[in-house]
Amino acid sequence: MSDRMRADWGGPDKVLDTYVAQMDRLTEPVDPGVQLSLTVHGLLVSGELIPQWQWFAEVSEMTNNEDAFYTGMAEHVKEQSDLAHAAVKLRDTGGEVTHRQYTALMAPTSYLHLRNARIHSPDHAGRGGCLWRGRLCDVSGWTPGYSPLAG
Template identity: 75%
Template structure:
């Protein structure tokens, strides 16, 4: 039997560096919402040995809320919030067009197929063995850094 180096390297790779597909789908669906979420969906995440607990919100909403904070109020966050909201609207329009038999534009399809790489939480508390969690805050993290998760919030 002849060995194929390409197939051998693909077979030996593990998906440990990939984000959890269920959590990724969950976050992607949240990111496609076009209306603000309040209070958000409670989640607990394990990230590099720390417990991160907070409310999942859409990416565009996270940028909008950051842009409203006094200490971060600038054009970058406002612009990013507007861009992310536009992408969310395009993805939503693509789903609507697809479901009604309409034509999906290239921009809509691109927004719909954009990979979800980050998770966005509000009212976040980070628990570590040697400190007490601070007040809730906005938090953004890479999905591939989440090693475990569960619905709900951590109790004090």
């Protein structure tokens, strides 16, 4: 077996990776998010896919006083999303992309972010309503929409 085939097996699904990357480049909040069901280390995880910056913003708002770390992360990730979005617009119109825009545009997608996530195991009914962040490379299977098991 070639090294390239082994590398493909260990990396994230390219279609899901592209899907999440496009979601992360959105510059407006999504509500509701896109429903997904994922298989992660034998568990079923279902929820609404939302942009990374929106996930950090919602985590920061979970307590009465906004958490400075998550607020700062939300602002930073939102800035990167805005830069990537601007780079796409410039590229499509033949404009010149700055180094910062190019860097933001080419940043690899490593995590996906769910709202109203439900996590199910074979011996435990799912609990839901949480914000969930998971590594793309840990997802072994996925389907659009909620799984019937996530009921």
